[in-house]
């Protein structure tokens with residue numbers, strides 16, 4: 340699928356941005372406009388034909404004229420059916436293709452943006468861009484077509500026909516239409532304040548409902564139902580008051596605008612009749628009806644265009660919101676770099692320093708370490724010592740500010756990280772499982788895999804036994820985020836997922852939460868199978884994991900303060916010794 344890298348040039352107008360979205364479908368858009376013109380013609384030709392028919396009666400013309408007008412009217416009306424279908428088809432093709440392209444472009448960009456970007460942008464906001472923003476652009480274009488085009492064609496039709504048939508009446512339109520439209524729209528503006536207050540109360544209520552549903556287990560567990568309901572009641576009361584005020588204002592302004600609107604129509608009718616009666620302008624009886632009809636349609640057209648403004652500005656806001664993502668420069672640059680075909684797992688960290696963009700102190704300082712393929716390295720230290728930062732540097736989510744990381748002798752800055760990451764497996768602290776079967780979760784992202792391999796991975800991860808007991812075995816759905824599984828079971832599935840990839844580099848971020856002794860034992864066993872013959876970096880909290888590591892790197896404020904195996908470091912009676920003494924089973 341082709342992707343609009345930039346949907347607009349920053350210097351160009353918002354309409355240009357919109358036009359750029361339809362880069363591949365401009366012909367469909369132009370066709371839709373052309374067909375709309377034809378399908379909509381009865382609306383602006385009807386007053387003219389009505390005028391003809393009335394004049395025919397008043398001036399006693401031949402009756403054949405009536406049949407001609409009837410035939411033209413019938414044809415005009417009949418064409419509306421096929422033309423409307425054709426119009427909808429063209430517009431629909433353009434819109435559906437544009438929304439698909441845009442959503443794909445955003446998803447594509449999400450896969451390329453550097454991980455630093457995601458520490459600032461919340462998942463909810465990003466999701467909104469793909470779902471809501473694209474939706475409001477589509478909605479805006481639909482309204483621009485359905486409401487906007489019909490208003491523009493009505494306006495043009497009325498002005499052109501009046502200019503041809505009763506040119507002297509045109510100045511009346513040019514004065515009265517803007518005045519009546521301005522009056523009505525100024526009244527609507529007052530409604531805006533009430534509308535906006537009501538919308539804000541609704542937004543507050545939906546945030547409150549969201550919060551309430553999330554808090555349900557805590558509320559119920561602490562017996563706080565009454566407090567929660569009181570809180571909810573006051574929120575709902577505010578929505579009710581704002582709603583009542585809005586309804587009331589709507590009723591007053593609605594009737595006032597209707598009256599003003601009709602007064603102007605009556606003024607048009609009376610003026611046309613008076614001008615005709617006193618023979619100031621030669622206007623026939625049919626013309627009077629036609630001019631009144633056009634005046635109504637002109638006022639309607641101007642009002643529709645005014646009413647479109649809020650939706651248009653909302654749509655443009657969405658275009659801007661999407662552009663922020665599509666034009667972001669924070670991309671991981673991989674193109675043209677060395678593609679890795681094989682990884683042994685030798686690492687050299689050469690005087691690495693790293694500071695987060697908005698941090699005051701470096702997270703990693705002068706970190707140097709040489710790791711042989713197959714070695715297991717446990718990273719330990721207090722919270723904030725820099726363990727996760729090292730892991731993110733190893734995965735390439737962040738780059739050192741200075742210093743180098745060499746993988747099998749290749750500088751990490753010079754390789755295509757996507758190819759290197761195929762040889763990595765990550766077992767995160769919180770198991771990332773999705774709402775599908777066990778099989779889908781384990782085989783995520785890898786091609787065809789034999790039943791035997793899935794079974795072996797599950798057995799090695801000590802997960803086979805519990806999976807067998809599930810109603811549909813490995814094809815059992817596990818619920819959202821694996822909701823139907825225990826913490827230990829989720830961790831073992833994460834280990835099975837890592838095993839099936841047969842990685843050369845393994846990254847384990849141990850969960851801090853304690854498991855029961857049985858689960859702990861099962862996980863330790865499966866971890867040792869997983870770590871065998873692989874370079875492993877572990878953010879270690881469990882004493883058993885730390886003891887089994889080949890080397891333990893003790894970090895403090897981003898510095899390596901001690902390195903060695905468990906025995907050596909315990910004998911040293913330094914930072915590691917004190918960390919261990921602080922907690923007998925975990926750090």
Ligand SMILES: Nc1ncnc2c1ncn2[C@@H]1O[C@H](COP(=O)(O)OP(=O)(O)OP(=O)(O)O)[C@@H](O)[C@H]1O
Nearest residue numbers: 458695697698702721722723724725726727728729
């Ligand atoms: N995105 C960020 N922006 C700014 N500072 C950050 C960011 N992430 C981490 N830090 C800071 O960098 C330092 C190292 O953080 P890091 O997450 O690597 O520590 P850690 O040892 O993994 O801690 P923990 O055991 O609590 O997970 C800390 O001082 C932390 O506050």
